[in-house]
Each structure stands twice: as C-alpha cells, then as structure tokens.
Amino acid sequence: MEHRSEFSKKIGEESSNYNQLESAGQLMYTLIGELYPICRSITGRGFRTSLASLKHYIPLEIHEVPSGTKVFDWTVPNEWNISDAFVKNEEGEKIIDFARSNLHVLNYSIPINRKMSLEELEPHLFSLPDQPDVIPYRTSYYKENWGFCLSHNTLAALKDGIYEVVIDSSLSPGSLTYGEYFLAGEIEDEILISTHCCHPSLCNDNLSGMAVSTFLAKELTGMKRRYSYRFLFIPGAIGSITWLARNEDKVHRIKHGLVVACVGDPGPMTYKKSRRGNAEIDIAVEHVLKHSAKNYRITEFSPYGYDERQYCSPGFDLAVGSLTRSPHGTFPEYHTSADNLGFVIAEALEDSLAKYRLVIETLECNKRYINLNPKCEPQLGKRGLYTSVGGQKQSPENELAILWTLNLSDGSHSLLDIAERASLPILTISNAVLHLERHGLLRIAE
Amino acid sequence: MEHRSEFSKKIGEESSNYNQLESAGQLMYTLIGELYPICRSITGRGFRTSLASLKHYIPLEIHEVPSGTKVFDWTVPNEWNISDAFVKNEEGEKIIDFARSNLHVLNYSIPINRKMSLEELEPHLFSLPDQPDVIPYRTSYYKENWGFCLSHNTLAALKDGIYEVVIDSSLSPGSLTYGEYFLAGEIEDEILISTHCCHPSLCNDNLSGMAVSTFLAKELTGMKRRYSYRFLFIPGAIGSITWLARNEDKVHRIKHGLVVACVGDPGPMTYKKSRRGNAEIDIAVEHVLKHSAKNYRITEFSPYGYDERQYCSPGFDLAVGSLTRSPHGTFPEYHTSADNLGFVIAEALEDSLAKYRLVIETLECNKRYINLNPKCEPQLGKRGLYTSVGGQKQSPENELAILWTLNLSDGSHSLLDIAERASLPILTISNAVLHLERHGLLRIAE
C-alpha cells in the first residue's frame, strides 16, 4: 500500500531529475547568483535581461506594454534605464558609486549632472540611522526625483564641500515588460503563480521568488496536469495591475493563486491568507505546512504586501495568498544591501520549492468521491485491505485512511476535508483512494 | 490627514464646552451631590423632585401614569410618599432615624405608629451580618410590608424592651412618573439610553447613571445627528415595562440601546451584551473598549440585572446591552450605605461619559461604502494619499486605513467590520473615508 497518485509520482520524478551533482536548491542558488548584479526596476533593460535568463529554463512569453497605456486607474510609466551614477568629493573620489552597488541609486532617478553643496545634496540622500552599515533600497517610480542611498556611516562622515553628482539615466517612452508562462491542463480552471521581478540587487526579495517559480514551472511542464497553470513574472504593483487590466476576461478562470516572494531565507515558512480567508488555497497551504513537521506561521490577509493587494482587490477578490519564508518588512535585511547572496541559502530554496510542490499536489488531488458501499463498512479484510488478526490496540495509518475515506466520501467532503478531519496528510488519503477505487469501493463524484 | 468626521468634531467641541474651571466629571459629581439626599422610590415626590433637577440640564418631558394602569402582566402600583420614620427606645432615643439616612426605611413601607417589643420588631429589621457596619437597601414594592434597615452592629446592640415604631408614609392612588427626552435625527431609527432613577441615597447605583445620561443627552442636543435618540429616566422594572406597554408601536424604531448604571465607581468598564449577543451595539461597545487601552470586561447576556431584562424579553428582543463600570452585585458597596459620595469619583464619571460618547460616534459613523475603483488599488500617490518614496518597511497607520477601507468597501462591510478586521479604531477608518470621498474614490452604499 505505498502507491502514490499519478501526479505525485510524476512530480516526484521531476524533482529527482536534477543534475546528480547539484540539488535543485543549489541550482536555484546559482540562478540567483547570475541575476544578482543586474539593476532591475519596474521597466527597462535590467528587467528584460533578467527574463532572458529565465528563458533558459522555461519558454517564457515576453509582453511589452507601451508607456502611457491606461491600466485601470494607472498609466504605464516611462521606461527607465541607467548606465552609471556616482557622487564625487572635492578630492575626485567616488564616495558613492553605482558600479559598486545598484542600490546606491534611488530607483527611477531622473538624470542629473551637477556640482552642488552638501546642503543641497542632503535632501536627496537616504540612509538607515538604525542600521548604519547597510545601504537601503528606495524607489520613486511615480514622482520624478533623484537620489542616492548610502550607509548611514558613510552619510555621517560626509564633510561640507562641493560634490559632483552624476546620474546617467533616462526616463522616456518605451514599454513595461513582463513574462508569462501558461501550461494548459485538463480543465480551464487555473492556478496562478505570480512573482515580482522588479527589485535590483536584493536576493531574498525577490530573486528567490524568481528562482523558485521558474523551477516549479519547469517541473510542471512535462506533467499531466488537471489544472491549467499561469506563471507571471512581473514588476510589482504596476505589473499585476497591467496584467489584470489586459486579461479581465480570463480572470474568472483563476481558482487558486500564490504570490511567491522571500523564499530563500532561513526563516520558517509563512502563509498569508487570501482576502477570503477560508478559500481552498488557504486550507491547502495550511494543511501542507501543518504536516511538514516544521515550524510555520499563518497570518491573516491584509491589503499591504505584494501583488496579492491587486489580486485581492474587491473587484476581483481572487483566492490568492502569499507563501513566503520571512515576510516583507519583518527581517532586518529587508530592502537593504544585507539582502545579498549571503542571506539566501540553497536549503531554504529547496525546502520552499518542496512546499510549493506539495501545495500543488494537494490542489491537484483534492477531489470529491462517492463511497459505493455507504451502508456499514465494506468487508475490507476479504479484499486484503485490513489486518486479518483482530483485537489489536490500534489500526495502522493506512487502514485509518481507508476508514476515514469511506466514512466521509458522501459527495460533500473533498479529500482535503477528509484529511483535515482525520488529521492525516492528504497524500495518505489520496493513497487510500487509489486502493478503494481499484476495489470498486469508490468513484469520483461528478 | 488629521480630519475627523463632522460628528466627531462636534461632539468633541461639545465635550470641551464645559466651564473652564470644572471638568464634566466634576459637574456630574456636583449633580450627584444635589440628588443624593432625596428619598427616591419607584413612585412619589422624591422621583419627581429628582427629575426636576435634571430639567436644569435638559428639557425632559415628564409623564405621569395613574396608579392602577395595566401594563402587560403588571399594574402600576399606588404612589408612595414618606415624611419621617424612626424607632425610639425606652429612653426616647431615636436609635433608627430616617432623617439620618433614607436607606433606614424598607422602601415602600406602609405607615405604622405603634409601640412593640423587640421580638415583634425584629422580623421587620434588615441587616447584613457579613458587612456589619453598613445599612442595606431593601424594598418591598409589590407586597405590603414595613421595615427598617440598619447596620448589623446596631441590630446586635438592641436590648429587649418596648420600642416606639413610626413610619409616616402613605401608599395611595397617585401616579408613576418618568422622564423622556427625544432628539430627532436624520433617520427615524433610534438609539435608546435608559436609566433607572428609583434608588434613594445610593450614588453609583444609580445617581451616576442619571448624571452620565443627562450630560450625554445635553451634549447630543446641539448636534447634527444621523440617529434619533431617546433618553428614558424611569423607575427600574415597572418603568421600562410601563414605557414599553405605552409605546409598543414605536419599539421597532429602537435599533440600538444601552442601560446606564453604576458608571461612577473606580472599577473598569464592563459591557453586558444584549440577548442577541452579536448585535451591532455589542460589537460597537467591545470595539470602543478594546481600543481604549484600559482594562475592561465583556459579559454575556443574562436575564438578571437592570431594565435590559425587559428590553430583551423575547417579545421585544431589542439590541440593548448595559454599559457599566463595576456591575450590580459585584462590589461590596452595592445596595448599601457605603455606595455614597465617597464611592463615586469625578474621573470615573468623566471616563464613562467619554466611553458612551465614543460608542455613539461609532454607531453614527458605522455606514457601508462602495469603492468606486474596485479593480486593483487606485493610484493613491498621485492624489497625495501615499508616500512617494517607496521601499520602506511599513506603511503608516493612515495609509493602512485607506488600503483597508478600499479593500473592504464592497457594500457588505460596515466601517465597524473594516475597523475590526484591520485592528484599527473606527475613527481612523472614518477619517480614511473622508479622504477617499473627497477624492471621489468612495461613495456611501444605499
């Protein structure tokens, strides 16, 4: 009795298909390393280059949406590109240098090339007095501005004087880029996996999400799927708004969704529920985490965070939650130069991928069945499904799974309902289903 | 972003309109001091005199209901009045004297004027062996009886002998008096504030309630109100029964109500829920207390207590709870001479009034709104409702309030629902509503 569902077996094989020398975690870490130096933003060359890297793994479809396009209440902004930026002191030293870290520039800074006093410069400098060693990540997408981010220690050491301030950037009509990968399944109902890709050199937020989504998409590619899957690689906020605005007619197909972010740090998994709070995705993720025998956290929905803000806006109210490790804003490395290649680890990436895989297995097998022998238990012993010597203290878990499945398969309970009530992993229930179907004791509900 | 709703501002001004030298708490304490010596009962001159005092604050309408009037299962009793009462010992000393405390007489005692032995007198004496220093408060409204209440120490010291027993009272046809103060609002729906006024020299129960109700009524008088308000100043039990019997046709207008009692002691606020248990008033009061940053208690409904017993009888089942400080029967001073001017304090009265004010603000602003841009978030930054520099760890509370209001304003959530889900005070949400309405992003739901 150790069969697993067709889907489970296949995804298992996929996941063991990696290079024998490197685990999926290590491969994802390598991908993050490649993407790390690129200066991404919500538009521009860095974003395009990054998607091009992902195309080595999955055949992403790339969309370009012209600047100025109206998307609901928003307008696609001008495209931003940057070549160089620095601040030089009177001695000609580059005391702030984009070449050393792309976080040094306020993301979306307009160009500037001028000498100025420290007094004039200071309002354009951003630092974190409480974390004086790190460079913060700051943006000004929708209000024209320029600025530099630097460690508070560096800022504090600046002397009065005249500084040469250069940002060699451009902000002009172009387009917003996003990647989409659609996998058709047996049914039109879709599972959405959405990942924001607009952050520059920040590993956990969200190169980790880009890596895990890409590898998950790759695994699902070769498999027989009940659900259709839609992977989005988008700039945060404006990206999901743009996709929703351009695909309003398809939105109703999205039955479950997850926003992937911060999945590479060593913290425990954290699930933020959808706005609905009791959607199937909410129950499925909690089920998976509960049976993972590791620490985990469940938090309620709030309209602050990542793109779930848009998917869960009241006009859509999609069943989309967010499955992360340490959530945004809760770890000191968040949105600073400390969210670097030393902060994310292969083991965490691997574990995150495994959890996403289990959530998908859960949704794939979460059907309703009908007990074909609903009056009293069927005689399981004569079918080899029950111990022949009676009188023992306990029934083994697979027998309990069979009894629970028979007892609750009345058409109103899904496998997840049964698993939850039985306090057993859904894959144990799903395995019981296979045996009961084989013996003609169960059929799928219409 | 520090505007408050029109209602909030006005009630705030009202509440700061007091004499500059004296707080509302001190003024209420002064009123209690005026009312304290009067011997009130469920009918009679003491009740009338007390209402006359309140008329200095609010234009109470006084109703007189003749003795003998049928009110549901009850009959308005004869009117009771008392001039004097005492017990004299053989030495001619008044060992019990109504002039010293009106609690000394069993309230509603029939007249008596006779000499008798201690043995004959004793069944008519009431004391509290467990609290030997205080005079208990006892009544016999509906069974003719006479008696005296005294400290157990005094009782224990009584010697055998002949006592002169005088109660100069009358119990004869007259009327039951109650005061009513109605404030029309924009809508016919009413909020009921009910206060029993039948207790003699007892400060917390319920001169405190009379004072707080009166001051609340006065504050509401000059304001623009959505709801209509009905303040009742009634004798306990028979008063609410009488009012309900005479106003059955209006009862359906009462949407929310509070019974005001024991609001002057230093204990924490206590809310006893309505029979329904999850009425809007129940959620509103708990919301206010939860956000008051003080200790508080919530208790379930029970059909024992004050006039909520009648309002919540199954034939009416009104959404009426009771908001007190220390509840009846739970403090040692309860219904004894220790519930005196030393037991109630101005600070507690002021705090209670503030809580009632906040509950009313909550109900006044608890409407439903419609997000006019329900698909994705509107672009708040271009309207100055959102920080322009992005990337920070947290959003300030006013931005969160705006996001929550937009997210849940789908017509099915009231502001109280939103505030509860956001764990923010409703006035913060209400303030977000003002901004969103001003920017055309929200409209009131029909």
Add this chain to the structure above:
Amino acid sequence: MEHRSEFSKKIGEESSNYNQLESAGQLMYTLIGELYPICRSITGRGFRTSLASLKHYIPLEIHEVPSGTKVFDWTVPNEWNISDAFVKNEEGEKIIDFARSNLHVLNYSIPINRKMSLEELEPHLFSLPDQPDVIPYRTSYYKENWGFCLSHNTLAALKDGIYEVVIDSSLSPGSLTYGEYFLAGEIEDEILISTHCCHPSLCNDNLSGMAVSTFLAKELTGMKRRYSYRFLFIPGAIGSITWLARNEDKVHRIKHGLVVACVGDPGPMTYKKSRRGNAEIDIAVEHVLKHSAKNYRITEFSPYGYDERQYCSPGFDLAVGSLTRSPHGTFPEYHTSADNLGFVIAEALEDSLAKYRLVIETLECNKRYINLNPKCEPQLGKRGLYTSVGGQKQSPENELAILWTLNLSDGSHSLLDIAERASLPILTISNAVLHLERHGLLRIAE
C-alpha cells in the same frame, strides 16, 4: 420549588429500588462475575448462554440469523464452538490450556490435533513483548486460522521439541445470535442503546457494557417514556451490520443512540461524539458530564472503535456516539487477561449507570416551550415565584432558572439550549418549566 419532572422522579425511584443490601453497582458486578468464565465469540453457544443470563433481568427477544445470510457487503459466518484446547510439551504437561483461560485460544480457531515442532508452532503463537505477563486477546473471524495466545514470558521459556497441539473446535453452518429489547414510548422516535457481547473473558470490554445496558433497560421498563427505546446485545461489527441490514426500514426512527462499552474501569467518563459532531445526543452527553462535577473527556468522532463505525457509516449517519470510561486501546489492560474481575469496580459501574440515566432524563425532557407572556417579564412575585423583599445581591438559582426559561422560551430554544446558555443543569430548567406551566406562563411548543 423542589419538584422534579415525572420522568425524573420515576427513574429516581426505580434506581432506589435495588436490594437494600446491595447497590446497583454491586449487583452489576455480580452479573459480570457470572458471565466472566463463558467463552463468547461472535457466534456460538457462549454468546447464547450469555444472553440467557441477561434474560433473568429483561425479557430479551433472541434472534438467530443463519450462516451464509448476506448482510450488505458481508456474509454471516459459520458458527464457531469450542470444547477444549491445549498445547502439551514432551513431558505431557499442558503448557497452554484453554481450561485456565479462554483467551489462550485465537478466537474462531479452526480445529487442529497434531504434533509439531516449536518452529512450526511459533507462527501461531501471539504474545505481547511489551507486557510480558499477560495473555493477549486475538481473533481471526474472517480468515481461517488457528492459534494460541500466551504471555510473552511463557513464550520465551518454550524449548525446542515436539508439541501436541489440540483445538477441539468446530466451524460450521449454524447461526449468528443477537438479543433485542424494545420499549415502546409515547412517540415512535427511538433511542438506541447498543452493546457488543462477543468478547470472551474480558470484563471492562465488554461485560461492563452488558451489565450497565441490562440494568438501564430494566430501570426504563416500568416507566412512562416519551421516547421508544431499543436495546441491542450483539456481536461487534457483524452484529450491527446484520441488524441494520435486517431493519433498514426502521432505522429512520433512531433519533439518538449510544454504544455502551468499557464502563467499569476507574477512569473518567469519555464521550466520543457522533459523526455529526453537534447532534442533540452530543450536546446532551457533554451537558451531563459537564455538570457532573467530575473529570471527563470529550473526543471527536473517528471511524475506528466499536459499532458506531456502522451506525455512523455515511449511508446511515445516525446520531450515535459512544459513552465509555477509558476508551478502547488506551488502557494497558485492554484486550488482555488483565481486563479481569480485578479491573472493574462496582463504584464505576454505578457511576456509569447514573450517567446513562441522566443522559436519558436529559433527552426525555429536552422539549421546546413558548413563553405565554413574552413582552417584558411576567410579575413573578404575585405568583410566589420571586422573593418579595428586593435589593439583594443575587437571585437564587431557581429564580434564575425561571428567568432564563422565560427569556429563551421563544419556540426556537430547547431546554438543553436554555440550560447550556444559563450554565445550569437541565433538570433545574426542567423544574422551572413545571412551575411556569402550573402558573399558565408557559406551554409546550408544537
């Protein structure tokens, strides 16, 4: 105000009708002593002899169902009888002897009479290495097999050699026997009390159940009952399956039911809920246990256990729970020779019977009433139902019961609902009903 309902008084008298020298607990213990030596199984003479013993207490109807009868997915098995069984060593000593304990034989063993080596014998020997002193109880009803159960100490001491192995049993067409006792009530709705009687020398599981069921049936016999009662004395699993298969047309009459087992050990009462989880029986039993001022446990339904597995199969989904003391599988004596006359005690049997009695009283009196004076409270004082001297701190419990009954008797609350909300025992509420009915203040709801 100390009347109890007619039913309560009668069941009280019945329960005090026992022999003055012996409590019900002692009498039940004596019955268990009589039944203990008999070798019962799911069919055969031992089962019949046991039911014959119960007929001294209640006029059980005995049913015989022929071997081979189809009952849903099952077939009534051949009848099993046994005269003797032993294993002799080379010295001619009976090292295992059925005459010393009928647990020594694997229940339903086919006959054997042969000499064999220890090696050949060993796969047919069952012991408990973790509890080396006791003989386990094992069965093989549905797969032909033979075997012996013995202490692990005895097993470990066996030497190589040739053993004479004799089981003088028969397994051949006959019938399955069960006992049924039906007590008609005022209504057709039935309460089912089901007891498995198939275990050999095991006292708690389930001679205790047989004794408590029998005494409960006897007590109910002479009483005026609202409900009809059906007592089943059946072999486990196949017995309830057989009864359900033969009585499908009557099953809908079963409104509440309990499976009686393990009611003689000193552990606290344990209630396992029905599959529905919130059926009236579930609330009633928890109510009784909660007000018993003793430790107790409530567990959720699971499809593993006793005959509730069949009653709660999805094709029936009856409101049947199981009320035990220590549940199956949780005490070390379970299904071993240590579940003997030293393990069960008269006090526990008596207490279990008392709890069953209270559950039945609860169900019998759990009706809905209508307050005939629903607008405000009726004037209870003039009817002698309320203290005439007012002002006291608390109302006595019987007055509170009256107030709660009036407040919630709106036709939608049963007495159990009222009792639960009032945190009072239902018999206190039921007593209030008597007084209110007598005064014309309450009538039963249709």
